[in-house]
Amino acid sequence: MTRITGGCLCGSLRYEAEGEPQFAGICCCADCRKASGSGFIPFMGFASEALRFSGAAAQFRSPCFRGGEALRNFCPSCGGLVFGGEAGKDTSHTIYAGSLDDPSLFRPTMAIFGRDKPHWLPVPPGLTVFETMPE
Structure with missing residues (x-):
């Protein structure tokens, strides 16, 4: 079984995931762009029972x-x-793939909020692009 680990820049907030992600992709919505300071956020989805978190986290909520x-x-x-x-x-969580200890474990299959993608951002070949959220 695959074990995926990662955490923040200073190492205080960590996670461990067991198994393969349920989905993986990039999000180009305006909120993700602003939160990351980039053109997108790379993400991986896991069921909550597959994840273990350690360390303190601060939260930010948005619509x-x-x-x-x-x-x-x-x-x-x-x-x-x-x-x-x-x-x-x-019951599920997204892991921001930029926080992975081993970035080679990120294998995106989709790009969401393609309608909001900056013109300067190339979409990697082979990704399914959704204009907003997939059903």
């Missing part, structure tokens, strides 16, 4: 596309974005 709130977790010491969702409450 999300289908209503409700998006919750981003980051390290209160270094500010590094690590995961999405509320630990202990949500």
